[in-house]
Amino acid sequence: MNFDLDQDQRDAAAGAKEFFTEQASPGAARQALEGAGPVRPGRKALADIGFLGITVPESAGGGGGSLLDLAVVAEQGGAVLAGPSLVTAARAAVLLADQPELAAQLADGSAAFAVVDGSPDGSAPSIDAADATTFLALDGTALVVGEGEATPGKPMDATRGLANVRLTSRRVLVEDAGELWARARLAGAVVLAAEDLGAADRAVALGVAYAKEREAFGRPIGSYQAVKHMLVDAWAGVEQLRSLVWWAAWAADAAPEEFPLAAAAAKATAASALERAAETLIQVHGGIGFTWEHDAHLFWRRAKVDRFLLGDEAEHLDAVARLAVAGALG
Amino acid sequence: MDFDDTPDEAAFRSHVRSVLEQHADELVHVAPGEQSPDPARHEADFRRTERVLAENGLVGVTWPREHGGQGGTLVQQAIVAQELSRARIPALINHIGLGMCGPTVIAHGSDDQKSRYLARLLRADDVWCQLFSEPASGSDLAALRTSAVRDGEDWIVNGQKVWTTLAHVADYGILLTRTDPSRPKHAGLTMFVVDMHAPGVTVRPLRQMAGGAGFNEVFFDDVRIPDAERLGEPGEGWRVALTTLMNERVTIGGAGTDLGLSPEVLAAHARGRLPSLTPEQQALARQAVGRAVAAALATRYTGYRRFTVLSQGGIPGPEASAGKLGGTTAAKLIADAGVRLLGDEAVYAATADGDDTWQKTQAYLPGLAIAGGTDQVLRNILGERVLGLPPEPRTDKTAPFSGGAGRLSGRVDGSES
Numbered sequence: 001m002n003f004d005l006d007q008d009q010r011d012a013a014a015g016a017k018e019f020f021t022e023q024a025s026p027g028a029a030r031q032a033l034e035g036a037g038p039v040r041p042g043r044k045a046l047a048d049i050g051f052l053g054i055t056v057p058e059s060a061g062g063g064g065g066s067l068l069d070l071a072v073v074a075e076q077g078g079a080v081l082a083g084p085s086l087v088t089a090a091r092a093a094v095l096l097a098d099q100p101e102l103a104a105q106l107a108d109g110s111a112a113f114a115v116v117d118g119s120p121d122g123s124a125p126s127i128d129a130a131d132a133t134t135f136l137a138l139d140g141t142a143l144v145v146g147e148g149e150a151t152p153g154k155p156m157d158a159t160r161g162l163a164n165v166r167l168t169s170r171r172v173l174v175e176d177a178g179e180l181w182a183r184a185r186l187a188g189a190v191v192l193a194a195e196d197l198g199a200a201d202r203a204v205a206l207g208v209a210y211a212k213e214r215e216a217f218g219r220p221i222g223s224y225q226a227v228k229h230m231l232v233d234a235w236a237g238v239e240q241l242r243s244l245v246w247w248a249a250w251a252a253d254a255a256p257e258e259f260p261l262a263a264a265a266a267k268a269t270a271a272s273a274l275e276r277a278a279e280t281l282i283q284v285h286g287g288i289g290f291t292w293e294h295d296a297h298l299f300w301r302r303a304k305v306d307r308f309l310l311g312d313e314a315e316h317l318d319a320v321a322r323l324a325v326a327g328a329l330g
Numbered sequence: 331m332d333f334d335d336t337p338d339e340a341a342f343r344s345h346v347r348s349v350l351e352q353h354a355d356e357l358v359h360v361a362p363g364e365q366s367p368d369p370a371r372h373e374a375d376f377r378r379t380e381r382v383l384a385e386n387g388l389v390g391v392t393w394p395r396e397h398g399g400q401g402g403t404l405v406q407q408a409i410v411a412q413e414l415s416r417a418r419i420p421a422l423i424n425h426i427g428l429g430m431c432g433p434t435v436i437a438h439g440s441d442d443q444k445s446r447y448l449a450r451l452l453r454a455d456d457v458w459c460q461l462f463s464e465p466a467s468g469s470d471l472a473a474l475r476t477s478a479v480r481d482g483e484d485w486i487v488n489g490q491k492v493w494t495t496l497a498h499v500a501d502y503g504i505l506l507t508r509t510d511p512s513r514p515k516h517a518g519l520t521m522f523v524v525d526m527h528a529p530g531v532t533v534r535p536l537r538q539m540a541g542g543a544g545f546n547e548v549f550f551d552d553v554r555i556p557d558a559e560r561l562g563e564p565g566e567g568w569r570v571a572l573t574t575l576m577n578e579r580v581t582i583g584g585a586g587t588d589l590g591l592s593p594e595v596l597a598a599h600a601r602g603r604l605p606s607l608t609p610e611q612q613a614l615a616r617q618a619v620g621r622a623v624a625a626a627l628a629t630r631y632t633g634y635r636r637f638t639v640l641s642q643g644g645i646p647g648p649e650a651s652a653g654k655l656g657g658t659t660a661a662k663l664i665a666d667a668g669v670r671l672l673g674d675e676a677v678y679a680a681t682a683d684g685d686d687t688w689q690k691t692q693a694y695l696p697g698l699a700i701a702g703g704t705d706q707v708l709r710n711i712l713g714e715r716v717l718g719l720p721p722e723p724r725t726d727k728t729a730p731f732s733g734g735a736g737r738l739s740g741r742v743d744g745s746e747s
Contacts, residue, residue, distance in 0.1 A: 001332070001335075001405070001634060001637065003331060003635050003638045004639070208717050208719065211719060212720065219723065223719065223722050225709070225710065228714075228717075228719050229706070231717060233709070235712070235717060236652050236712070239632055240625075240628035240656060243628055246635075247627075250331045254331070254332075262627075264620075265627055265628070269624055316620070317616070317617050318613075318617065320623050320624050321619040324623045325600045330594065
């Protein structure tokens, strides 16, 4: 058994960390929320470095990588609350598996894609739809591509680019696309969980660092068990989430029969792990953690939004149970 | 990333499987849906099971050959554990000896002790127990009071141990004592091997909340232990005990058959019970089942990550405590979901047809959050040694034990018994 990243994946994660740390930050997420700046790194930078095409076949100009290759990069984006989300890249790459021209446009960034959740005539809030120009949607049972009008709501987390979409044109790509659509949504859920993993990991690290330096009653607050145990529980949740994200991302390509259960378990766990990490980060900081200037609420906003995207915890726990009862565990 | 056996591992697995099939008649098995039998009540069967497995090289897989082991790898040990579980063979009677006492003898024992004890331990000719906890020192293990006083070539031991698993069937135990009360609490301890049949050793079973009697209190009244049975130097007992505790947390599947508490077992149970619930009950039960399965798989795959590090020569670290914490949480969720699936019968200690599997499982779990380090002590270890958070002040750490130290303490390592 070898349940670890390989050297290439570790190198990719290190490179991604460097890129995202330079290009994005919770500070930039705050500015975007204030309408004072763009979501960073933005589509062009992500396309230029090749992250939008990691799972697009090489023949279509992509990296020909696995979902796990994409997930380790997405984790680093999550750590600094980067946008747009690599969820869109993951989903679109699955949907466009037999559309090399469109897949090439996804990879090189020449078209700004979003995948639309819900009805193409009036969708649910969809990730990165706010500034997209090319929409993929499920119209009945058919996969369609087209242009549309995106109406953003008031953002709770501006980096997610959420908007409701109405398609204004559509062209059928695949007639009977139900199964393909479901698989793409699960791939997206795993990458969302990977971004949540990065955000949760960073939130715990910030909480731990503060608990070591802030003193109360003559000693660092991290020495008190009430604070210490809160941070440990958040950290343990992050480590458990990491295991599920890696397993699910690996299964997407290597063990398709395990993938639906693994992806549902990862997404359900991501919702609670990031929420706990972000709420712990605020609590450990006390009053300062509840200020606009502090970064804690940006992690909290990400948690409060992501838990509902691509299915909430209850939906995915129900799926885990149904799949397990149907024999998915062997 | 790869979860498959290498060709070598696959060959070893099929060897293990064929040994278990060949000797099936001589081994204890647990029928599906049954609880593991009490080793004390079926002592002869359990000892025979372990002896047969040892004679076929399936016990002490990672132990050095010179001590009767196989000199094998952690991966091989894990494969054996998986196959024992698959064959529905319950935890070996000597799991404490194999997991904790034996490795401590290997690390700190004299050549004479190693040759006298280790091979017999593997075959369950001798069953071992671990005599650590006392009525006044559980989590704060180093505050223990059982004394050993030098008397010529012997030591005279007086005191009491408690929560000692398997003491009522054990032949030997590793015993942590205080030999120098004038020194600070961690510095005055010494470890011994004690003959559980020696004059002055009294074992009294304690009935547990679930009804069974798996652990005991053990009294020492002027028990004479030869100096040759000392494990490590006088005053080095804490360092020796840390070897035991470290092994306790990295005994990868040594005793780890998860009979009755795996997500697979819960899924099978749910398959049978869900249809008899109302649609509303089914939806709620599925939430409980999904949560339990997700938690169990998260713990399992986190264990795989740790195992990968160990199998590539990594050193087991304090993060192993997270495995126990996660396992306890997952087990509680599995038991809760299992009981919930019984519907109205969940409030009785057994179903109408007499099945008490899930109720018994539920009643066993509070102990899991205490034994081998409470959830709270494990969080202290993780917070301080993994996250690097500062310890709580400990007023007794440097004071002589006899000066009344030991009333306030911070991070310590809990132990099972």
